[in-house]
Amino acid sequence: MNSRSGGWWVAGAAAVVVAVLASIVLVYDVGDRKPADRGGFRAGSADLGDPYVPGSGNGGYDVAHYRLGVRYDPADDQLTGRAEITATATHGLSRFNLDLSGLTVSSVTVNGAPAEHRREDSELVVTPSRGIDSGSRFMVEVAYGGVPQPDADGVLGSGGFQHTDDGAIALGQPHSAATWFPVNDHPSDKATYDLEVTVPDGLAALSNGVPGERTSADGWTTWRWTERSPMASYLTTLVIGDYRVETGEHAGKPMVTAVPDGLPASGPAAASLARTGEIADFLTSQFGPYPFESYGGVVVSDSRIGYALETQSRPVYGPGFFRSGEPNYHVVAHELAHQWFGNSVALARWSDMWLNEGFASYAEWLWEEHDGGRSVQRNFEIQYASTNWSRRTLDPGPDQLFSSAVYKRGALTVHALRRTVGDDTFFEILRAWTSERRDGTATTADFVALAERTSGRELGSFFDTWLSGTTAPGLP
Numbered sequence: 001m002n003s004r005s006g007g008w009w010v011a012g013a014a015a016v017v018v019a020v021l022a023s024i025v026l027v028y029d030v031g032d033r034k035p036a037d038r039g040g041f042r043a044g045s046a047d048l049g050d051p052y053v054p055g056s057g058n059g060g061y062d063v064a065h066y067r068l069g070v071r072y073d074p075a076d077d078q079l080t081g082r083a084e085i086t087a088t089a090t091h092g093l094s095r096f097n098l099d100l101s102g103l104t105v106s107s108v109t110v111n112g113a114p115a116e117h118r119r120e121d122s123e124l125v126v127t128p129s130r131g132i133d134s135g136s137r138f139m140v141e142v143a144y145g146g147v148p149q150p151d152a153d154g155v156l157g158s159g160g161f162q163h164t165d166d167g168a169i170a171l172g173q174p175h176s177a178a179t180w181f182p183v184n185d186h187p188s189d190k191a192t193y194d195l196e197v198t199v200p201d202g203l204a205a206l207s208n209g210v211p212g213e214r215t216s217a218d219g220w221t222t223w224r225w226t227e228r229s230p231m232a233s234y235l236t237t238l239v240i241g242d243y244r245v246e247t248g249e250h251a252g253k254p255m256v257t258a259v260p261d262g263l264p265a266s267g268p269a270a271a272s273l274a275r276t277g278e279i280a281d282f283l284t285s286q287f288g289p290y291p292f293e294s295y296g297g298v299v300v301s302d303s304r305i306g307y308a309l310e311t312q313s314r315p316v317y318g319p320g321f322f323r324s325g326e327p328n329y330h331v332v333a334h335e336l337a338h339q340w341f342g343n344s345v346a347l348a349r350w351s352d353m354w355l356n357e358g359f360a361s362y363a364e365w366l367w368e369e370h371d372g373g374r375s376v377q378r379n380f381e382i383q384y385a386s387t388n389w390s391r392r393t394l395d396p397g398p399d400q401l402f403s404s405a406v407y408k409r410g411a412l413t414v415h416a417l418r419r420t421v422g423d424d425t426f427f428e429i430l431r432a433w434t435s436e437r438r439d440g441t442a443t444t445a446d447f448v449a450l451a452e453r454t455s456g457r458e459l460g461s462f463f464d465t466w467l468s469g470t471t472a473p474g475l476p
Contacts, residue, residue: 041131044096046123048186052350052398053174055122057186058097061087064137066191068181071198071220072205072240074167079103080145083181086137093132098124099178099185101160103146111138124182142182151176156402158304167203167241169300171309171316174350174401177233187232187346188441197238198222204243208236208312210254210294211247227312229292230439232346237311239298250277256296256314269299269317271327279333282370283340283363288431291344291438297332310338310360329371330364337363340434348441351395354467355447357402358393358410359430365411380415383408384475394444394467413466419476420462421455429454 044060067084081103101122108117110128118125124142132138151160151172159172160179170180177183184191197205198220205223208231212224243258244265257273264270276297284290296314305318308331315335321328341363342356365379391405393413400406418426429451433442436450444467452459465473 041092041094043094044091046097046120046125048188050186050188050349052401053186056099056175056178057189058099058123058184060091060093060096061089061138061184063087063184063189063191066181066183066193068193068195069198070180070196070238072168073200074163074203074240075200077147077163077168078145079148079161079180081143081181083140083142083144085140085142085182087140087184088137089132089134092134093128095125095127096132098126098140098142098182099175100124100142100144100182101151101178102149103144103180105142105144105182107141107143109141112141115140122178140182144182148180151179155398156309157306161238162302162304164241164300164302167199168238169240169302169305169316170236170238171305171311173234173309175234177236180238183233185233187234187350188348190230190232190346190439190441192230193225193227193236195225195227195238196222197225197240199240202242203240204245204258206237206239206243206245206256206258206298206314208314209292211256227292229312229344230346231312231343235310235312235343237298237309237314237316239300239316243298250295251281251290253290253292254294254296256294257298258296259299260301262301263299268322268325268327269319272317272322272329272332273297273299275327275329276332276336279329279367280336280339282367283333283337286363286366286427286430287337287340288434291339291434297335308335310335310342310356312343313339329367333363333367334360344439345434345437346441348443350398350401352442352444353396353401353406354393354410354413355442355444357407358414361407361411362414365415376415380412383412384472387412387472389472390470392468392470394463409466413463416466416473416476417451417459417462420459421451421457425455 044058047055048057048059063085065086070079070081072079105117105124108115108126113129116127148161150162156173160176161170175185178185195207199205201216201219201221207225209225209227215222242261244261245258248255259269276295280290280295292313294313299317301319306320308317321331337360341359365376369375387409393405393409396403396405432454433450448463
């Protein structure tokens with residue numbers, strides 16, 4: 001067991017740290033409508049009210065920072081964790097909830113004082129010893145542990161914390177974070193992170209952001225990561241196992257990529273990741289400055305991961321994208337585009353998913369044309385001809401969150417906007433969006449308003465037709 005003097009771990013627990021600065025106002029807070037129940041204080045809501053993810057997120061506070069410490073032993077699948085969460089109360093709080101699935105909580109303190117806590121399914125209900133004033137900053141510390149379990153949602157595919165043959169993988173969308181740490185699990189409450197992960201010597205422990213000092217003691221190695229830009233909770237990741245990790249620099253920022261030890265160094269997965277910097281630079285020329293302090297990507301070999309995910313600053317790619325034996329630059333372009341569209345500018349609600357996937361799918365067309373393949377216009381024509389226009393792009397319904405209507409019809413909408421307003425205005429809109437909304441959250445209405453302001457045109461009917469109409473729109 002690894003421990004360090006002068007650290008924040010209690011004796012006998014492995015070091016794991018997470019530090020973060022950001023405070024984003026929650027879009028939903030059902031708790032604000034509750035009557036006062038204790039000296040003018042009231043309970044924060046146990047659900048942010050997003051119908052696409054019932055039960056996810058909590059009201060009454062905004063998280064600024066997660067400082068996480070976890071120790072994981074693949075031999076017995078045991079995780080031990082300590083989370084320090086810095087938040088601000090959005091109204092007087094008598095109690096509040098955190099999302100946490102499966103794991104056992106041993107203690108909770110609020111501002112250093114022991115707090116009552118109980119579990120209600122996947123909710124951790126915390127009652128501090130005294131009410132928390134509206135607008136005040138407070139610190140919650142949670143000690144927890146157990147055998148983490150996968151997320152049962154299954155909309156995108158197998159997600160949450162998953163034990164693998166050589167370690168573990170934690171990722172998923174629309175949620176996964178609550179399977180391995182206590183969290184306000186909704187993208188409308190972004191926060192920054194510091195993370196320390198302690199694993200047996202010889203294993204890698206990869207996560208988001210800038211890599212820190214790596215230390216070893218008593219057969220355990222601690223890997224440190226810091227994400228200083230606000231991050232939605234579903235964009236956190238943890239990949240533990242036998243990986244070949246490459247650490248370098250690109251454009252003055254750390255570049256960390258990793259592929260499983262069993263994959264060849266010159267194979268399609270490694271070759272695809274090798275162009276991460278080049279692809280990011282091209283997207284920068286289209287969308288504006290790269291929004292984060294590090295670059296990278298991780299390829300996993302577990303076949304349960306049948307998708308790629310834009311985990312912030314370091315996307316994770318499932319093995320299926322490289323089975324053809326050829327590099328797959330389209331998927332790299334897609335996940336890197338999300339660093340602007342979906343990560344830096346995050347969703348305020350899941351019904352606006354096209355703001356993530358439509359632009360990332362369009363980035364694939366931009367990259368293909370830039371790399372000598374089909375033109376954007378030709379991809380638009382092919383997709384237009386094959387689209388089922390009866391399926392909505394905006395607010396498609398929870399079971400259609402990852403449908404082609406969101407991805408491909410979303411990309412059609414993006415190019416139709418370009419055809420409507422012209423190239424110069426179109427790219428001005430994209431750069432204004434990624435600049436003005438950087439590190440925040442947004443809705444479709446926000447994007448429409450910005451596009452109208454930038455173009456000087458009324459575009460409401462255009463977006464209604466391309467995003468929600470049930471017949472093929474006329475070509476612009």
